[in-house]
Amino acid sequence: MVHEWSLAEALLRYVASVYGPRIKTLKLRVGVLQSIDKEVLLFSIRELAGLYNVSLGDVVLEDEEAVFKCNRCGYEWSFNPGDLGEEVRESIHFLPEAVFAYTRCPRCGSRDFKVVKGRGLEVAEVVPG
Amino acid sequence: MVHEWSLAEALLRYVASVYGPRIKTLKLRVGVLQSIDKEVLLFSIRELAGLYNVSLGDVVLEDEEAVFKCNRCGYEWSFNPGDLGEEVRESIHFLPEAVFAYTRCPRCGSRDFKVVKGRGLEVAEVVPG
Amino acid sequence: MAVKKTYVVLSSKGGVGKSTLSSLLAFYAAERGARAGLVDLDFTNPSTHIVLGVDPREVRYVEEKGIFPALVGKLRYVTPAAFTRDSPLPLRGENVSRALFELISILRLDGLDYLFIDTPPGMSDEHMDIVYRLGEVVKPVVVTTPSPLSVSSVRKMISLLRESGLREIFLVENMGGGGLADVFKEPGITYLGYVPFYPGFDNCIGSLENVRRCPLRSFFESIVDKLVSEG
Amino acid sequence: MAVKKTYVVLSSKGGVGKSTLSSLLAFYAAERGARAGLVDLDFTNPSTHIVLGVDPREVRYVEEKGIFPALVGKLRYVTPAAFTRDSPLPLRGENVSRALFELISILRLDGLDYLFIDTPPGMSDEHMDIVYRLGEVVKPVVVTTPSPLSVSSVRKMISLLRESGLREIFLVENMGGGGLADVFKEPGITYLGYVPFYPGFDNCIGSLENVRRCPLRSFFESIVDKLVSEG
Ligand SMILES: Nc1ncnc2c1ncn2[C@@H]1O[C@H](COP(=O)(O)OP(=O)(O)O)[C@@H](O)[C@H]1O
Ligand SMILES: Nc1ncnc2c1ncn2[C@@H]1O[C@H](COP(=O)(O)OP(=O)(O)O)[C@@H](O)[C@H]1O
Ligand SMILES: [Mg+2]
Ligand SMILES: [Mg+2]
Ligand SMILES: [Mg+2]
Ligand SMILES: [Mg+2]
Ligand code: NI
Ligand code: NI
Ligand SMILES: [Zn+2]
Ligand SMILES: [Zn+2]
Numbered sequence: 001m002v003h004e005w006s007l008a009e010a011l012l013r014y015v016a017s018v019y020g021p022r023i024k025t026l027k028l029r030v031g032v033l034q035s036i037d038k039e040v041l042l043f044s045i046r047e048l049a050g051l052y053n054v055s056l057g058d059v060v061l062e063d064e065e066a067v068f069k070c071n072r073c074g075y076e077w078s079f080n081p082g083d084l085g086e087e088v089r090e091s092i093h094f095l096p097e098a099v100f101a102y103t104r105c106p107r108c109g110s111r112d113f114k115v116v117k118g119r120g121l122e123v124a125e126v127v128p129g
Numbered sequence: 130m131v132h133e134w135s136l137a138e139a140l141l142r143y144v145a146s147v148y149g150p151r152i153k154t155l156k157l158r159v160g161v162l163q164s165i166d167k168e169v170l171l172f173s174i175r176e177l178a179g180l181y182n183v184s185l186g187d188v189v190l191e192d193e194e195a196v197f198k199c200n201r202c203g204y205e206w207s208f209n210p211g212d213l214g215e216e217v218r219e220s221i222h223f224l225p226e227a228v229f230a231y232t233r234c235p236r237c238g239s240r241d242f243k244v245v246k247g248r249g250l251e252v253a254e255v256v257p258g
Numbered sequence: 259m260a261v262k263k264t265y266v267v268l269s270s271k272g273g274v275g276k277s278t279l280s281s282l283l284a285f286y287a288a289e290r291g292a293r294a295g296l297v298d299l300d301f302t303n304p305s306t307h308i309v310l311g312v313d314p315r316e317v318r319y320v321e322e323k324g325i326f327p328a329l330v331g332k333l334r335y336v337t338p339a340a341f342t343r344d345s346p347l348p349l350r351g352e353n354v355s356r357a358l359f360e361l362i363s364i365l366r367l368d369g370l371d372y373l374f375i376d377t378p379p380g381m382s383d384e385h386m387d388i389v390y391r392l393g394e395v396v397k398p399v400v401v402t403t404p405s406p407l408s409v410s411s412v413r414k415m416i417s418l419l420r421e422s423g424l425r426e427i428f429l430v431e432n433m434g435g436g437g438l439a440d441v442f443k444e445p446g447i448t449y450l451g452y453v454p455f456y457p458g459f460d461n462c463i464g465s466l467e468n469v470r471r472c473p474l475r476s477f478f479e480s481i482v483d484k485l486v487s488e489g
Numbered sequence: 490m491a492v493k494k495t496y497v498v499l500s501s502k503g504g505v506g507k508s509t510l511s512s513l514l515a516f517y518a519a520e521r522g523a524r525a526g527l528v529d530l531d532f533t534n535p536s537t538h539i540v541l542g543v544d545p546r547e548v549r550y551v552e553e554k555g556i557f558p559a560l561v562g563k564l565r566y567v568t569p570a571a572f573t574r575d576s577p578l579p580l581r582g583e584n585v586s587r588a589l590f591e592l593i594s595i596l597r598l599d600g601l602d603y604l605f606i607d608t609p610p611g612m613s614d615e616h617m618d619i620v621y622r623l624g625e626v627v628k629p630v631v632v633t634t635p636s637p638l639s640v641s642s643v644r645k646m647i648s649l650l651r652e653s654g655l656r657e658i659f660l661v662e663n664m665g666g667g668g669l670a671d672v673f674k675e676p677g678i679t680y681l682g683y684v685p686f687y688p689g690f691d692n693c694i695g696s697l698e699n700v701r702r703c704p705l706r707s708f709f710e711s712i713v714d715k716l717v718s719e720g
Pocket of ligand 8: 321
């Protein structure tokens with residue numbers, strides 16, 4: 001599951017373009033929906049920082065729970081991709097929106113829900129310097 | 130331009146269902162995009178309160194400027210429907226989203242923009258009792 | 259919307275005939291004396307006005323505690339193209355959804371016997387709003403051609419309609435010869451009939467005269483009959 | 490996306506042949522030795538796999554610093570249907586937009602000569618993302634049939650493409666006889682050719698064998714030629 005490389009690439013480009021090439025601390029929220037491999041992600045970020053000449057201090061990765069909210073009945077629930085089969089989990093790994101093919105609101109059955117948090121990779125904090 | 134009646138009806142139903150049939154103060158934000166006739170709106174609200182047995186104290190209407198933000202270049206601008214011809218203004222009065230047929234980002238020309246505020250009628254404050 | 263029956267014409271596949279079918283069913287129903295209406299909810303590509311030969315720049319709505327549909331012959335008619343003077347209207351889904359609820363909340367359709375709603379292809383904001391928020395008040399009329407591209411697309415849409423709790427689904431076969439009656443013979447699906455492929459179909463649309471004299475008229479009318487008697 | 494040329498097949502009108510055209514152009518280009526790719530961006534109604542006769546449950550992508558397209562014959566192919574096991578995927582526009590950027594940011598298409606992108610009908614999130622964010626790297630190939638419903642719809646889309654700054658617009662006439670060459674004779678529009686209406690078209694799709702033996706093949710190939718030589 002090494003497309004973590006392309007996630008890392010997009011992220012690092014963004015961070016460097018906004019904060020410049022010297023980053024002391026980079027804190028990321030890793031939404032569990034996408035089942036991102038954190039070791040691979042960390043490795044990719046470090047490699048890419050080398051390639052792009054970004055000096056990078058601490059990198060902190062924290063999990064973020066996946067929370068969905070139904071647009072019809074308002075029910076909010078926490079979604080665990082671990083409950084799904086390997087194949088489905090991998091599909092969502094590549095395309096998080098594929099989750100709408102596999103999940104419905106546990107209360108009213110609607111597929112009209114929002115991913116409130118935990119979809120993918122997000123920057124929580126950047127300390128430049 | 131008396132479809133203000135139906136706007137008032139939807140609004141009053143909503144307010145009564147959430148706050149009950151006794152309202153001391155009702156404060157509304159009236160987005161300028163829709164060119165809502167405030168006198169007609171106020172009249173409609175009062176009439177409908179009578180019909181629906183909602184006891185209604187003060188009703189305060191305040192204008193809200195229409196602000197758009199470009200999804201492409203990030204430019205934010207204030208939109209004045211008064212700059213448009215009568216026919217176009219009336220179209221937007223009925224269907225605020227028709228504005229996407231008549232307006233583009235003044236900086237980059239994109240039609241991909243967000244109505245940040247001032248689209249329509251909104252409840253600013255309700256004091257029940 | 260105090261309408262006796264609201265039929266929403268649906269198909270995840272484009273180009274199968276949703277706009278022509280909704281327009282002609284509504285128009286023929288009105289010609290036969292029913293109080294019938296047509297509302298076009300395909301905001302980014304409205305086309306029922308082209309079917310009926312109506313210039314959207316000439317459409318005027320009467321405002322009175324809401325807005326009343328325009329009259330086209332005896333048909334009550336509403337199209338968003340009237341608000342855009344027929345110019346392009348690109349809209350992201352969130353705005354489509356806002357426009358949809360705005361329009362249906364200001365329309366005055368009281369007293370209609372039959373309302374037909376035209377919708378865009380796909381399965382996006384409009385469809386989710388219709389299925390999950392208006393599902394209790396609308397009856398779905400799903401349209402497909404016999405092409406495998408259409409049939410497989412429409413199967414998915416039907417499975418969504420079913421799981422959302424819609425128990426009565428009407429089906430129309432367009433540009434076909436009746437062969438889909440067997441393909442969709444399932445509990446919960448009512449096959450309303452077919453409309454054959456007609457190479458001169460452009461002569462069936464574009465003006466009320468064309469619509470009135472369309473050689474396929476009896477096919478559409480027998481679908482109206484079946485709808486009226488079935489549900 | 491380090492691709493030499495990216496063609497996005499567009500039409501606000503549904504059912505005009507976007508999916509068959511994008512699939513067949515890409516497939517024939519690949520058969521003739523070009524490094525060609527096809528990406529289906531019609532998330533709520535993907536159908537290129539049906540055209541090509543590919544079972545999306547069998548499609549496997551190779552992951553390596555991104556994902557590589559699957560091989561279908563010599564064609565590099567990506568469809569979102571592979572991620573949904575071909576089940577229905579209703580998506581609001583905001584999610585369509587997220588899915589689109591996710592997919593194009595992880596795809597490894599380096600070294601392709603020609604990439605064809607299939608899109609849904611309408612003018613909504615996908616189209617705005619493509620026109621306003623990817624407009625610099627894609628070339629629009631607009632498809633229409635001769636029907637007034639399609640022509641008037643496509644005129645609006647073309648006017649949007651123009652005002653957004655896209656200066657070179659390609660046009661294909663499907664299910665027609667060449668009559669639109671004159672209708673769209675305008676500066677900035679390059680007419681690529683037409684594909685006639687063929688009642689047996691179902692035999693042109695559904696398997697690679699069908700596609701290879703399609704009697705209309707020469708029409709599609711001459712469109713490929715024109716594209717390659719024009720831009
Ligand atoms: N029975 C038919 N025979 C021949 N052409 C038809 C028939 N029904 C519809 N058409 C044509 O097919 C095209 C698609 O129809 P339309 O109603 O616009 O479909 P949709 O609304 O589903 O996209 C139009 O050009 C229309 O004129
Ligand atoms: N040249 C043609 N002759 C006859 N039928 C065609 C032709 N091109 C496409 N079709 C058929 O028309 C329908 C719509 O084509 P499709 O590619 O799915 O359009 P879109 O992707 O624009 O919705 C399909 O059933 C397809 O098989
Ligand atoms: Mg239509
Ligand atoms: Mg869409
Ligand atoms: Mg298609
Ligand atoms: Mg849409
Ligand atoms: Ni991976
Ligand atoms: Ni009014
Ligand atoms: Zn729910
Ligand atoms: Zn801008």
